[in-house]
Amino acid sequence: xxxxxxxxxxxxxxxxxxxxxxxxxxxxxxxxxxxxxxxxxxxxxxxxxxxxxxxxxxxxxxxxxxxxxxxxxxxxxxxxxxxxxxxxxxxxxxxxxx
Numbered sequence: 248x249x250x251x252x253x254x255x256x257x258x259x260x261x262x263x264x265x266x267x268x269x270x271x272x273x274x275x276x277x278x279x280x281x282x283x284x285x286x287x288x289x290x291x292x293x294x295x296x297x298x299x300x301x302x303x304x305x306x307x308x309x310x311x312x313x314x315x316x317x318x319x320x321x322x323x324x325x326x327x328x329x330x331x332x333x334x335x336x337x338x339x340x341x342x343x344x345x
Contacts, residue, residue: 259305266295277302287318 265274270291277296283289288306296302307315324332 259300259302260296264299266299269295284318287314290318290321290323293319 260277262276262278265276267273268275268280270289277292280289280292280296288310289295292306293303310318
């Protein structure tokens with residue numbers, strides 16, 4: 248899959264434009280990052296996307312102050328806690344499908 252290059256722009260990229268996610272290890276679109284965190288953006292969205300467009304400005308205009316604080320102004324969970332939560336979510340999805 249070819250990765251498109253994007254100039255720094257003011258608008259968010261469409262789903263054809265993908266970058267490598269440092270957390271997942273593969274290519275993802277900006278729209279995935281916007282809802283990855285239980286409907287809220289991933290805490291790394293600004294760090295990952297700001298080189299591609301003004302992600303911080305985009306998110307500040309769209310998130311309430313409460314959601315901004317919840318996503319970007321809280322200490323990150325330890326890696327082990329995040330992994331256990333992901334495993335539990337996967338188990339639940341598997342049980343729901345059965």
